[in-house]
Amino acid sequence: MADLKLAEIFALIALNAQRSLELTLAKKAALRCMAAAVILELHLEGELQHPEAQCSLKQDRAGGPQEWIYRKAVIEPLVNGKRELNRELLWWLHQASRLSKRKLVRFERSIADSLKERELLEEIPHLLGCDLYFHSSGVSIKEYRSNLEEYARITEYLRADVLEDGRAAEQSVCLLWLLRESGCMHDLFSRNELEQVTGKMVNLMQSDPLAKVMYPIRIRRGLEAAAKQFLQFKKHTVATQTGSGVNFLFPILERSQAVFIDTEAMLSGPETRLKDVLARLESKGHRVQVLRTGQNPLLKIDNLVYEAIPHAIYGRVPIHGVRLLPKHPV
Incomplete structure (x- = not known):
């Protein structure tokens, strides 16, 4: 220690x-x-x-x-x-x-x-x-x-x-x-x-x-505080269908709040999806602990907890995968 x-x-x-x-x-x-x-x-x-x-x-x-x-x-x-x-x-x-x-x-x-x-x-x-x-x-x-x-x-x-x-x-x-x-x-x-x-x-x-x-002292700057609040808003809205594009509307701000990891197989099952996600994360040097399996696994990635939600990006060819959303204590 x-x-x-x-x-x-x-x-x-x-x-x-x-x-x-x-x-x-x-x-x-x-x-x-x-x-x-x-x-x-x-x-x-x-x-x-x-x-x-x-x-x-x-x-x-x-x-x-x-x-x-x-x-x-x-x-x-x-x-x-x-x-x-x-x-x-x-x-x-x-x-x-x-x-x-x-x-x-x-x-x-x-x-x-x-x-x-x-x-x-x-x-x-x-x-x-x-x-x-x-x-x-x-x-x-x-x-x-x-x-x-x-x-x-x-x-x-x-x-x-x-x-x-x-x-x-x-x-x-x-x-x-x-x-x-x-x-x-x-x-x-x-x-x-x-x-x-x-x-x-x-x-x-x-x-x-x-x-x-x-405690009465405030040192946060207005723009920094606003950016932080926007990121908090983005975490919640990106999980909904109407908010799925919010990440791409403001590229100047950090997009790490909702990382999309594509999986190998289209419409793959929960176990296969999780295997692909773990492989991608570990290949980048992240330490991952699976806290919960199932349809929406819960992963502790390094020091933070994320929920892995099945997601698809639709274009000429649909891309299926998982979106990692920060999971704060409830």
Whole structure:
């Protein structure tokens, strides 16, 4: 079990399944929150409140050698040229979340490289590469995959800490806010659980000093938030006949939300379809676990769960296969 800091924990959640070579809107929102996580990490360690500790920020001595690398990418642009540093957490969070695109990319590389060195993060062919059109065109797309065991440990602990009665740990208090601002909350909690999570956050705002300061803050940009909401809408509509073409109307946004995998035989049975899907996924380096068989199998692909729904694309020649739809907790 790895000994991880707050920013590293959140990075494993936020970067998982994100494109590694492109700065998509979804990843930009995640990176802004990851930069804010660095500030919260320093705040929890007392590096922002005291003048003596702030001196270490200016001299790039905040934390151990592993933390220096990614912390410097966030802190250096904020402290350069300043004789005195602001001690207000609100100021630090706003400044960190407004880093330029170039600085966000630099920060991404620094924390991703740090996690890769410890085999906690890797780059693999993107799930979208299994899609009929990308697979046949030979287009190469890469994505991040967090270490499966570490990802499961992090998410299971967070869910237990938040959903069970009792006082939540400080890291969990911070992670709830980061998940909300990055739009990743639905990846960990079901719709029913979100009501419980909301109640937990309301209680924390009333009783926890850090939550009182942090939870009212909004750092998501309008366009990034709108794109995230559209992708959520697309996940639901693509499963219906009227929504089957939504993926192709907005090619600028990620289409990985509904990957179509063609099967060898037309009108093949469930077992044959599943065999073809598993073969395609495994050939691209994905780790797949079959959670449910039958007409609509449930597959855990890397760290995320998908439902494999039989689907056909009609043109001159019908193409039969399976469409993978993200299956969030219910």
